[in-house]
Amino acid sequence: MTTQLNELNAYKCFDGWCRFFEHDATSTKSKMRFSVYLPPQHEGWQVPVLYWLSGLTCTEENFMIKAGAQRFAAEHGVMLVVPDTSPRGEGVHDEPERYDIGSGAGFYVNATRDPWAPNYRMYDYVVQELPAIIHEHFHALPNASGIFGHSMGGHGALMISLRNPGMFRSVSAFSPISAPSQVPWGQDAFREYLGNDEEAWAQYDTVSLLKKAEKPLPMLIDQGLSDEFLKNLLRVDLLEKVCKERGHQLTLNLHPRYGHSYYFVATFIGEHIAYHAERLRS
Numbered sequence: 052m053t054t055q056l057n058e059l060n061a062y063k064c065f066d067g068w069c070r071f072f073e074h075d076a077t078s079t080k081s082k083m084r085f086s087v088y089l090p091p092q093h094e095g096w097q098v099p100v101l102y103w104l105s106g107l108t109c110t111e112e113n114f115m116i117k118a119g120a121q122r123f124a125a126e127h128g129v130m131l132v133v134p135d136t137s138p139r140g141e142g143v144h145d146e147p148e149r150y151d152i153g154s155g156a157g158f159y160v161n162a163t164r165d166p167w168a169p170n171y172r173m174y175d176y177v178v179q180e181l182p183a184i185i186h187e188h189f190h191a192l193p194n195a196s197g198i199f200g201h202s203m204g205g206h207g208a209l210m211i212s213l214r215n216p217g218m219f220r221s222v223s224a225f226s227p228i229s230a231p232s233q234v235p236w237g238q239d240a241f242r243e244y245l246g247n248d249e250e251a252w253a254q255y256d257t258v259s260l261l262k263k264a265e266k267p268l269p270m271l272i273d274q275g276l277s278d279e280f281l282k283n284l285l286r287v288d289l290l291e292k293v294c295k296e297r298g299h300q301l302t303l304n305l306h307p308r309y310g311h312s313y314y315f316v317a318t319f320i321g322e323h324i325a326y327h328a329e330r331l332r333s
């Protein structure tokens with residue numbers, strides 16, 4: 052099936068192109084937006100694909116504007132793909148007074164509870180629909196995808212890679228919500244989207260998934276120690292603990308004085324893209 056893409060903007064950037072699109076999405080029954088960075092190598096060759104999942108309040112723009120990732124993607128010849136963080140628009144439910152539920156806060160799950168269930172299907176969008184679109188419309192190298200993200204998107208990247216063994220060759224995260232079932236951000240969202248079924252929550256919870264995972268991908272995680280959300284909402288300590296208990300490979304870099312924002316992401320984005328590129332090109 053061919054998906055019609057409506058191009059909203061295109062910017063020449065580091066010899067490649069940063070492009071923004073909107074399309075009708077079948078999984079979310081809404082318009083969806085995403086951005087791509089096509090490195091210069093994309094002109095003549097298939098290139099590896101690196102999906103970035105953003106955090107709360109973000110759209111498909113924040114990462115492209117703030118992370119400074121294009122320089123490194125151009126250097127390594129990797130395509131970047133950045134979806135919006137939720138469906139939006141006419142007929143899509145929202146709670147405008149909440150920044151952590153609804154628009155900008157899809158949490159990369161398939162909601163099962165009304166009024167969210169018809170549209171809030173970001174898991175299916177990221178796992179199935181978006182990759183199919185990318186392979187249809189761009190020169191994407193088969194079997195050479197990685198995934199990474201920030202905060203809610205760090206949760207999404209880790210959780211999606213754990214639930215789909217073999218789909219990605221590399222995974223990393225900045226400041227991930229490591230155990231959403233155990234912290235208010237995740238609990239509020241999961242209660243709204245999934246109801247009180249804690250079994251359903253566990254299917255979207257990195258720490259729960261790691262308890263049962265056999266040979267997950269090695270994980271690279273960077274975390275600022277002055278991040279205001281670390282202690283009560285991100286809880287990377289719980290992720291570190293389960294990795295130690297189960298012998299999972301984790302490289303956890305802790306950075307004194309760095310916070311939660313894109314100033315932190317921009318500081319270490321080059322290392323993350325190099326990490327993925329090495330695994331995607333081998």
Ligand SMILES: N[C@@H](CCC(=O)N[C@@H](CS)C(=O)NCC(=O)O)C(=O)O
Binds near residue numbers: 106109202311312313
């Ligand atoms: N309460 C905060 C939480 C939102 C937040 O920190 N969002 C992070 C991801 S969890 C972000 O990337 N915000 C957008 C940006 O900095 O461009 C706010 O609304 O400012």
